[in-house]
Amino acid sequence: MEISSHQFHLLEQLNEQRKQDLFCDCKILVEGKVFKAHRNVLFASSGYFKMLLSQGLKETTQPTVVTFEVFSPETFMVILDFVYSGVLSLTGQNVIEVISAASYLQMTDILHVCKTFIKSSLDINEKEKDHYLSLSAKSTSTEPAHPPLYHSRRKAKSNLRCSSSVPDEKANPANENAWSSCSSSQVILQRAETQLSKRGRKQSSVRRHRKLLGLSQSCDLAPRKANRGERSGAGGTAAASQDGEEPGVDAENDAGHEYGYNREPEVIPKKQAVAQLEQDLSRTAEYELPQTRFKCPFCTHAVKRRADLKRHLRCHTGERPYPCKECGKRFTRLEHLRNHFQTIHQAGKLICRKCKCQVTELTGCVVQQGTRRYRLCHQCQGEANFDSIPDDLDAEHSPVSSLANKRSRWALEGGQKSDEETMEEEPYNLVVRRVNGDGPDRGDEKVKPNLR
DNA sequence: CTGGGGATGGGGCCC
DNA sequence: GGGGCCCCATCCCCA
Numbered sequence: 001m002e003i004s005s006h007q008f009h010l011l012e013q014l015n016e017q018r019k020q021d022l023f024c025d026c027k028i029l030v031e032g033k034v035f036k037a038h039r040n041v042l043f044a045s046s047g048y049f050k051m052l053l054s055q056g057l058k059e060t061t062q063p064t065v066v067t068f069e070v071f072s073p074e075t076f077m078v079i080l081d082f083v084y085s086g087v088l089s090l091t092g093q094n095v096i097e098v099i100s101a102a103s104y105l106q107m108t109d110i111l112h113v114c115k116t117f118i119k120s121s122l123d124i125n126e127k128e129k130d131h132y133l134s135l136s137a138k139s140t141s142t143e144p145a146h147p148p149l150y151h152s153r154r155k156a157k158s159n160l161r162c163s164s165s166v167p168d169e170k171a172n173p174a175n176e177n178a179w180s181s182c183s184s185s186q187v188i189l190q191r192a193e194t195q196l197s198k199r200g201r202k203q204s205s206v207r208r209h210r211k212l213l214g215l216s217q218s219c220d221l222a223p224r225k226a227n228r229g230e231r232s233g234a235g236g237t238a239a240a241s242q243d244g245e246e247p248g249v250d251a252e253n254d255a256g257h258e259y260g261y262n263r264e265p266e267v268i269p270k271k272q273a274v275a276q277l278e279q280d281l282s283r284t285a286e287y288e289l290p291q292t293r294f295k296c297p298f299c300t301h302a303v304k305r306r307a308d309l310k311r312h313l314r315c316h317t318g319e320r321p322y323p324c325k326e327c328g329k330r331f332t333r334l335e336h337l338r339n340h341f342q343t344i345h346q347a348g349k350l351i352c353r354k355c356k357c358q359v360t361e362l363t364g365c366v367v368q369q370g371t372r373r374y375r376l377c378h379q380c381q382g383e384a385n386f387d388s389i390p391d392d393l394d395a396e397h398s399p400v401s402s403l404a405n406k407r408s409r410w411a412l413e414g415g416q417k418s419d420e421e422t423m424e425e426e427p428y429n430l431v432v433r434r435v436n437g438d439g440p441d442r443g444d445e446k447v448k449p450n451l452r
Numbered sequence: 453c454t455g456g457g458g459a460t461g462g463g464g465c466c467c
Numbered sequence: 468g469g470g471g472c473c474c475c476a477t478c479c480c481c482a
Contacts, residue, residue: 301463307468308463315462335471336461343459 014041015084026053026064028080033073035080039064045083047106071101082110090117092297096316103318118297118317347373354380 017023017038024036042049053064068076075097082088088110090098095114102110294309295302298316303309311333314320320330322337326345331337347366352359353374364375 303463304465305468308465310468312462332461333471338471340460 011084011086014038018084024063026066028076029065029067030071030073030076031068035073035076037080037083041083045107047108048104050106068104071097071104075101079105079107079110088113090114096298096318100318115317118313344372347375350375352377352380354383 018036018041021036024038026037026039026042028035028037039049039053043053044050049066052066075094078089078094078098079101088098090113095117099111099114099118102108102114294304294306296309296312296316298313301312303312314332320332322331322334323329324331324337324340324345326341329340331340350359350364351357352364353367353376355377357377359375359377364377365381366373367376367381
């Protein structure tokens with residue numbers, strides 16, 4: 001006989017124990033803030049903790065202390081609450097940090113929920129836009145003095161779509177709670193906050209708009225910073241707080257904290273929310289560009305096309321679907337990968353790296369330094385006493401020479417190698433390939449690094 | 453320390 | 468809607 005509520009009660013009991021600091025044998029320090037938890041619960045919930053704690057299984061008498069600096073305490077609180085309750089308090093403001101932290105902690109359930117959340121945000125975004133439209137129509141009917149907000153070329157869809165936009169998360173029962181914690185009224189309120197913060201900023205040009213985004217793009221920068229971190233080796237909080245920004249942007253940031261990081265998000269009655277939104281929209285209508293139809297759910301950026309929004313969202317999600325086959329570095333766009341491959345691995349620029357003179361296939365040679373390739377004129381090559389590279393080796397690591405071939409290579413090779421694979425086959429030697437048909441100048445001397 | 457150049461990333465927009 | 472091109476901003480490294 002199976003008692004279905006047993007698991008729930010067990011988790012509830014564990015959560016109570018955690019809150020009362022009973023039997024907690026693990027301390028987690030996140031940016032100085034201490035969280036207490038049970039090792040076995042963390043072990044069962046996170047791949048990171050599983051690895052970490054399995055290493056110290058023998059030393060179970062001492063409490064484990066784990067320190068994190070790569071995400072904020074608020075984010076970890078959301079995750080810890082999920083571990084102990086099955087409820088994930090996702091909001092538009094915290095989803096980026098949560099997905100980043102969940103990735104770090106190897107918690108795939110949360111990752112899936114976050115991905116679905118982001119995906120559905122597009123629908124929510126659309127839904128809200130339609131909501132704005134209906135509100136606008138309503139306000140114009142009652143207040144003829146205000147111009148309509150949008151002149152949509154699309155048919156306004158029925159409100160039924162709102163409910164259908166909620167993602168299907170049957171696999172994870174906790175997600176229902178998660179979605180409920182991110183109620184539509186809350187999302188609308190976030191939009192209202194955004195509208196408020198944008199008030200008074202006439203978007204006369206896109207560039208100015210980008211500047212105005214300022215801190216709101218701190219979350220845009222998150223993946224980029226993380227990427228930079230690959231070089232510096234420093235882990236940073238995804239949405240690091242930055243002081244000294246313009247006041248309007250700070251307002252947005254504050255809004256994020258108010259609605260995003262509260263453990264128990266404030267739920268404002270829908271009527272009040274709608275009223276506030278109507279008020280905001282009536283004041284901001286003249287500043288809205290009618291042609292920008294898709295708003296990013298995570299920042300104030302708006303684009304005309306859904307495809308552009310999809311592309312933009314990658315800077316929030318950190319998704320980098322295009323890995324370089326040579327060095328494993330990942331890119332958000334294929335064109336960026338192509339540029340990278342051509343400049344770094346194929347010496348695409350016909351300029352001598354050292355003296356900057358123009359070279360051709362005949363007057364220059366290609367130098368390989370690790371995975372990087374660049375061209376040198378013969379004079380600079382002679383001065384630097386470079387070694388040459390046999391053609392077969394070059395062919396092995398750069399099987400394409402023309403742009404057309406390269407493109408066909410990118411297009412044809414669907415399956416991407418893993419980073420480990422690409423790293424394993426990286427040629428970490430320094431070699432030169434003659435392109436003028438001269439015999440290869442074999443030798444073992446290495447080119448001095450960083451020829452810039 | 454600083455300026456310049458390269459690499460990278462993001463937005464607009466055309467095809 | 469995707470691919471691709473162009474442009475620009477930012478970061479990083481080096482002289």
